[in-house]
Structure formats: structure tokens, C-alpha cells
Amino acid sequence: MRRATSRRISALAAVALLVPLAAACGSDDKGAKDSGTAAEEKATGPLVIYSGRNEELIAPLLEKLEKATGTKVEVRYGDSAELAAQLLEEGDKTKADIFFSQDAGALGALAKAGRLDALPQGTLDQVDKEYRAEDGSWVGVSGRARVIAYNSDKVAKAPESVKDLTKPEWKGKVGYAPTNASFQAFVTGMRVLEGDDATRTWLKDFKANEPQVYEKNGAVLTAVNDGKAELGLINHYYWYEKAAEEGADKLKAALSFPKKGDPGALVNVAGAGVLKGNDQKAAAQKAVDFLLAEEAQTYFADETHEYPLAAGVTSKDELPKLDTLGVPEIDLSKLESLEVTLEMLREAGMV
Template sequence: MIKILIFSLLTMGVTTAISAVSDDSVTVYSSRKEHLIKPLFDAFTKDTNIKVEYLTGKGGALIERLKLEGADTQADMFMTVDAGNLWYAGSQGLFQKVKTATLENNLPIYLRDPNGLWAGLSVRARTIVYNTERVNISDLSTYEDLASPKWEGRLCLRTSKKIYTKSLVASLIYHHGKDKTGDIISGWVNNLAATPNAKDSHVMNAILSGQCDVGLVNTYYYGRLIEKKPNAPLKLFWANQATTGVHVNVSGAGITKYAKNPKGAIQLLEWLSSAKAQLIYGALNKEYPANQNVAADRAVSAWGAFKQDKMNLSQVGILQAKAVKLMQKKGYR
């Protein structure tokens, strides 16, 4: 009875396109919304004649569902956003190791799990956004510099509770260690113009309203806003170009430990890393290709080239707990 109740709670808010699963179809559990994955699955099916069944929902709930289902799961693949979430799923024993020449050729090593548990399939950068009417671009430089006194009362940030914030801080711990990162966080908190926002879109709206002048956002949120408001006095600035490079993250996927069709799932994973799929990813959500041989979408390319931080993204998961604890200690809410 308890197990049934838990399962019913985990399935609340889950949407599904799973029908009767055939032996040669691939079943995907995905925290990415349907409109961002269905065009990819349709194109894959057209190319290979392999049908993709899928179920979408919150990433955390799907991870718990996979744990609960165990060997009885229908899922062959789990897709989600942020390397921290992918790392966590791997740490829970939900993925099997997959290493193929296709994946290694298509995807750089820093966007893949070192043990082959998951692969990044699209890239988003988390960088500085600023009001062009109130900020001199020569004053911008790094994530670390946003802690300097010149930004007092001028900074807006997303809440520390969100995975994208946790991953950025984890990357700072990787590069600088706990003590220096703690000083950076303290500086950010001192410079806040307002309580941290729930969403990146809220950060940008706060900048546009004059509540603050600079912030940190994922690039695709900026792309969505500028598509709606092309004349908004808002631009991206590529952080840390003289040092570590811009912090990047991924949406990605892994093959589940108990996949019933691992061969088909691996074929799908490889296809998602191909040039054709990477172009679809970029067009759907203003993201950068994980395949470095593929050019970014035209609108995304217009934001300019930048150096990426090439820290292996497994580190954002490994250091996530330390990042959370440090933010709590320094009062970043």
C-alpha cells in the first residue's frame, strides 16, 4: 500500500506519450518539456524507423520514479537539464556505462561523464547580463568581480536554491577553493539590490525596471526575452575570458541501468549528438551545440564567440553539496 501511494505521488504532474511499448521502440523519461523533445524524437524516428515513447515530468520526481521502479522500469533513457542532476542520477546507480566512438568523436570530454554514465547534448552558458544604458562595458570582467564594492546595490541574482546557481558556485569552488569562493559569495550578497529572484527572467526584468544594473543568467533565457523585446537595453557579457572562461552547463541524457532496449537507446543517444540533431536543439531553445563541429543557431551566434570553461562538468555534481553548504553559511538565500 505504501509503495503504491509513493508511486502515485511521484506520477502527479507527469505527462506521457507512452502507449504499448514494442520491443524495438525506445522509451525515454525526460524532465525537458514535450515541445523541446518531440521534434527531436520525430526526426530520429523518420531517420531510423525506431519509435520513441516518452514520459515527461519534474527531474527529481522522475529520478525517484526510476529508483522505485528498479528493474521493472520501462525507461531506456533518462534526459534532464544540468550536469548536477545528471551526476546525481548517476550517483544513484540509475545509469549504465556507455562509451562509443561516435559519442567520443561528437562530444568534447568535458561535456561527458568520465565514466560514460551520461553525455551532454546541448550547452547553455551562465554569464553576465547588464543594462546597456547604466553600465559601462569596460567595468565588466568576471564572476568574481561582481563581488567588488563598485557593484553595491546594483546586482540581481537567482535564488541559491536553483540548480543553475549551485552548479556555478560549485565551479568556483573547483577553481578557487572553498575560502576564496566564500569571499566571492559574501561580496555578491553584500551587493544585492533585492532578494534573490526565483527565475532568470525575473532577474532580467528587474534590470530593465531599474531595480539593479547587472545579473547572472543562462543564455537561452536572454534569447527568449530579446526575441520578444528586441530593443530592450540588455546585453550579455562573456565573463572570465582572460581566466577560466564562461561557466557552461548542459542538458543531457544517460542510458538507464535496466534498459530493455539498450541498443536502440544508444543509437538514439548517438543520433542526438549528430549535426542534424544539434541544429534542431539550437533552433528549439536558443542553446549552443554540444557537438563542437556544429555552428550555433544564427540568433545565438549573433551574441558573439566566447571561451568556455573546460572543467569536466561532473565536478558540479561532486561539489554541489559543498556549494549549498557554503551559500547557506554566507547568507545567500
């Protein structure tokens, strides 16, 4: 098993430490910014995006964004948690205009520290309220549902709740990727929904049931498809990617969407926020609106196999509709408390 990287642990710790410091400093520190001449140079310079999304996956879309905004775009890629920590450290002196995060938790950390500008209501209204910040500081642009994958040859009926995975009949039969950010976000969601004590108990019982450890979600799905694991905890799009490549009729793996309100039914989002103090307000707003427009939403639906969240776009994958899923009621910004989750996973011997 691969241990959680020290870089990610450090990033999560940095976020936890820097959020209160950034919030205490406030955003009314124009004196810290360069002179008017420097601001004018920045305004005519490139639109700088810090992207927690994978370059290979998202670079073609950001090239289209450059054309759509009419502004040269520079992108810094990295882990979302690491980039959030960097942005908090840079504060008002950052060169970044937009944070494009892989998950809502990193956006929530910046929002909590007061580092994001409020987006226009017209932009926010393009997305259901469940998938945007309550304070309007960020908006989700694509969604991914947590699911239970199961081998259809070996499992007649998959569990409807992650809580069932601690039962004796599933001992040693469940695959998961504890160092993966999506699993850690799911655990954070359980903490928000049910509290730390209940989550700690579930982790202890789940670990005691001897789940199989994998490095990535894709490896979990492969194990389920090959019959090496009967069940697996993944995001939905891994199955749809594999189905597109190999043919759905050739897969032994199938998906179960957990029941309504279950922690395992979390739908997390990739989203965008505009950094406070940026000098590219018009271009930054155009960029966010582009990510919510039909071209980008179709890209998320067809190329990344995620849920498009705006523009009325539907997926060619024939995904279950979002409003039919059992998504628990949760403020996704609260997924920012990842360091507490990581500490729980360490206590449980999972990372």
C-alpha cells in the same frame, strides 16, 4: 523571494544518500531482473525516456526522435535532480532506457552510482571532450553559457568576473535567481574549481552586497533591460530568446561573457545517458545519436537558442564560438554534489 522547494531539496538529499548505496550494490544483479519472457516483452515495448527538460520546450523534438528511431517513445518529465533520485531508487528495476537531463550534475550522480552504460566511442567523439563524461557514461547534446547581463544605458563596461560583483560599486545593483538550478550549478562549479572555503566566502560577500533576488533568469533579464538592476547573472539563451521576440536593437540589456577561467564562465550542458540493464539497447543508441545529429542540433540552435555541440551546426543567433569563450577547465560530472551547494546557500541566507 520564493524559497527553494522542499521537493528539490528532498531530491538533492536523496541523490546524495542514494549514490553510495547504488554504487555499493553494483550493477551485476541480473537476478533482480524479471525472467527472459518479461525482458522480451520490454524489448518490444516502448523506449522510455526520463526527461529533465521542459515538456513544452522539448516535446516537438522527441516526437521527431520517435520517427527517427522507429520505436514508440514514452516520456516522463520532471526536475532533473528529482528524476535522478528516482532512477537511483528504482535501480536495475527501472523502466527507463534513457535519462535526458537538463544539466550535467544529475547525469554525474547516475554515473557515480554506476547506473549508466558506456556510450560507443563514435558517439562520444561527436562532442568535444569538455562536454561529455570522462568515463564515457553520458554525452552533452546542447550547451548554455553563464553570462553577466548589463544595462547598456547605465553600465559603460560590465565586470569580467563574478568576483567583481562583491565590490562596493555594485551594491544593490545585481540581480540573480538563487533558487534556480542554473545558479546552483554555477555555485557548484565554483566549489569544484576553487574549493568550498573560497566559495563560501564569495557567497557571504555577494550576499552582503545586497543583490536583488528574482525567481527566474527571465525575470533577472527583464529587470536589467528595464533598468531596475544594472547587472544580472543568467544563462546566455535568455537574452537571445528576448532578442528574437523583440529585436536586438530594441534591448537595453547586453551580455558580457566572463574572462577565461572565471567560475562565471561555466558552460553547462543538457545531456543524455543510457541506463544500465535496459532492454532497448539498439533503440536507445539510435535516440542518443539522433540528439547529436543535424536535425536535433539545428533544433537546439534555432528553437532553444542553446549552443549545438555536434554535427557542425552553427547558430543563427551568431553566438560567440565556444572555443573563444573563457570556459574553465572542469569535469562537468562533478557538478553532481548539489546538496553541499544547497547547504551553503542556506548558510548564506540565499534559499
